[in-house]
Amino acid sequence: MHGTIFTLLKRYVQTQYDHSTWVKLLEVSGLESGDFDHKQVYPDEHMYALVGGAARMTGIPAEELQEKFGEYLVPDLLYMYGKLLQPEWRTLEMIEHTETVMHKRVREEHQENAPPVLHVSRMAANEVLIEYVSKRRMGALAVGIVRGLAVYFDEAEQIVVEPTTREDGQHVQIRVRRLS
Template sequence: MHGAIVSSFKRYLDSALGEDIWRHAIEEAGLKGKTYMPVSIYPDEEMEALLSAAERACGLRRDDLLGDFGEWVIAPLMHLYKAMIPQDCDATGFLLNLQQTHERVLKLKDPEARAPGITVKRCGGGLVEIRYASTRNMGAMIPGAVKGLARWFHEEVELLASEPGQGGEETYVFRLSSGELTSQQVG
């Protein structure tokens, strides 16, 4: 797991749910004393253990925790990798290049690292289909991350459909459109 995700998960828990959640999670996961650096790669099992422990500590379901984290993590990641984002990009353009960008970032850190399979297809009428495939089973981050991207690019987003697949594969269909965000769409 990319260190930027694990270290961001700690920051998310600290700011959104309280520092006690992280302390409890890292201890329960058997990782007390471990420090996560954004520039490193860590075993997927450690993130899964932290996620499971955080789920128990805060009482949120795993998918809800991942969705909230997915939305929260976009702004810090966009700031971190700002140089890799074309200036004329919108949310759909960013999503269409997501897999390539994700792989490029990972390969800078570890040539052997494998990014999850994220296939994005523009369907017309502002519709975007995202297919996530990974044994990491973190697809529940996708709706939150797309919501966070829409906010970043000052666009509106609506999740129209989601369908679980087999072996960690999930498909989502979103409608993205330019425009001012309303408090109802953001919240």
Template sequence: MKGTYPNEDRMHGSIFVLLKRFVESTYGHSTWVELLQESNVEHTAYLVQEMYPTHEIFAIISKLGEKTEQSVFELLEGYGEFIVPDLMMLYNKYLQPEWRTYDMLLNTEEAMHGAVRREDSRANPPKLLVIKKGSRQLIIEYYSKRRMAGVAIGIIKGIAKYFNESDVVDVMQLTPSDNERVQIKVDFLE
């Protein structure tokens, strides 16, 4: 959709730059170029320090879904998983060296999304409420009008992979993933 609207939701440029990296490395550079043309988005390039309309992410992902016969959810999840190493690098000054998946998830809201908001007041990452259920389970409540819980699930899996804990971290969505509010259960196996 072309044209800008004064109150439309926008997201941090890093999210778009990483979307490009995800598409290029998984499906090739020419797919990215085709997606920009065919999804009818306004921008032809994305810069980390800018903000861009959220609907452009959905336009690009939906078109990619048509091309690859995958659902928007699957693609958002794949994208979320893919971007973790880059997110960790971009925001690594807020990481504690002893953190693994469990502590990372417990601290994301305050340490990571908090830092994103403080560094750039235009950014508005989703609210994550992380509840400890004993020492081996976390319940993560995602809330965002953008309805991108697929990305959240992908990021959680990506964090487990980043710390080499994929085989001991089990991620399960408890409520439908296309809602504004989504509950995710994360179990830490022995």
């Protein structure tokens, strides 16, 4: 997985908790190094180990941790890929264009990059249905990213995010509605 995600996870733990928590997390997860370069790609297993280690350390379920982390990721991801954003996009439009614009660019950058496939259908003017497909089973991170987008676009009060399947499968469905 993309080094940026690891770098941001490290910063998340260091700012939400502290540096010693990060060092302990590396130890609990069995990782030798916590130095990540945002231009490198690291084994997915390291991410699973960190998420699992964090769940054991805090007693917070892995899915809840991934959701929180997903929310945290959004401003940085949008900062990095901000040139691709269209000014008229809000939360639902951003979701509709993630696959063909954002994740497409991520795939082009490095052949080892493999963001999840997102099939997005516009069900109504105020509703989209996301079908997340990834062997990484990180649907909870997807739910968090959607919540983070709603905050980013100043729509947190109006956007309702509702997974309609389990979040830990290879196929996860997420319904996103905007209340008018």
